[in-house]
Amino acid sequence: MKKDSKEAGKMEEGKPQIIQINEGEVHAHVDRLVKQMVEAMLNGILDAEADRLCQARRNERSSERQDTQAAHFKRKLHIKAGKVVLKVPKLRHLPFETAIIERYRRREISVEEAMIEMYLAGVSMRRVEDITEALWGTRVSPGTVSNLNKKTYDRINELRNQPIEGHHRYVYLNEIWLKRNWCGEVRNLSVPVCIGVKNDGFREVLGVVEGAKEYKESWLSFLRHLKTRGLNGIEFAVSDKCMGLIEALGEVYPEAQWQRCVVHFYRNVFTVTTRGKIMAVAPMLKAIHAQEDRKAAADMINAVAVKLEKMKLGKAAKMVREGAHETLSYYNFPQTHWRHLRTNNPLERIMRKIRRRTRVVGIFPDGESALMLVVARLRHVAGTRWGTRMYMSMERCNEAIEEEVLTTA
Secondary structure, three states, X not given: OHHHHHHHHHHHHOOOOOOOOOHHHHHHHHHHHHHHHHHHHHHHHHHHHHHHHHXXXXXXXXXXXXXXXXXXXXXXXXXXXXXXXXXXXEEOOOOOOOOOOOOOOOEOHHHHHHHHHHHHOOOOHHHHHHHHHHHHOOOOOHHXXXXXXXXXXXXXXXXXXXOOOOOEEEEEEEEEEEEEEEXXXXXXXXXXXXXXXXXXXXXXXXXXXXOOOOHXXXXXXXXXXXXXXXXXXXXXEEEOOOHHHHHHHHHHOOOOEEEEOHHHHHHHHHOOOOHXXXXXXXXXXXXXXXXXXXXXXXXXXXXXXXXXXXXOOHHHHHHHHHHHHHHOHHHHOOHHHHHHHOOOHHHHHHHHHHHHHHHHHOEEOOHHHHHHHHHHHHHHHHOOHHHHOEOOOOHHHHHHXXXXXXXXX
């Protein structure tokens, strides 16, 4: 007694004793309670549905009885809290169907949707297996994930072919090259992509298709696909200098001005510039696009070409004289938009995210699987801040259109 009183006195004089709780044991206990409650509730619902079909409770004598229960068969169901065992009633004559769980389903719908979203968000199949095992205590095979992804194909195709609404003044065009299996051979696959800026200043993914074999035909088919879905009134298109694309754009959207991506143009000039002079040439090229108007930029092109010739870079000078004017179309639009219209960077950033995801796959079994993954990845990106944040203010453009309408009226 004296020893206990001394220890109690020490606790009162010192700091209060800290009680440590094992969070792992608490979570495990809570999970067990949740699984038990869910299991009991679901089995109770199954019995109630069986009684409703039989129009009488089990072992109840009734003149309205339509059938009797023969036995139960056990069915495992994976839910967020873990694995539960269902006792599904078997009737002697009537078929027993329940709204709780579909035939042959082994997982809760939310679990399946979580696995699909993980895969589409960029998680590899192997990581999906590990994550599902850690969260729900069950390991899924790559075949299971593939079967779940096939369920999203219909939704993805609806998204890819839905009508394009609203007016998109600016569009960005590019393509991503993937590898696919073709009769035992690995071949390149082109997937053209288009995004646009709406009248409210928000960006939107407009289209993506599997490219054709011929380069021009690929872009021609893609642009016609966009026009059929309702993409009209394009005033400005940004892309790299791809001859097939430029020809197709002029044929389908002849009223649209074409802008050659400034960054891609710089890279093309660097390919004919000696490595030791690239650091000196880069500021000269940037000076072209730092002018206050198009006329000043055109004068700077001639000045830069002369300097390049003095540096004994004749090929670079020729490329600047012949191609730099293709990078000045953005000067015809409001100055506040110049920074957004000079390059194809808005689409290039998305392409990098797609490449990170497709690199995990490597070689696709067919073109459809490659296309579906690209579209799904684009859908995921569009649902983030990328698609919910205003990209540029369109007030100046809208005001200019209103003034033009008033003057022509």
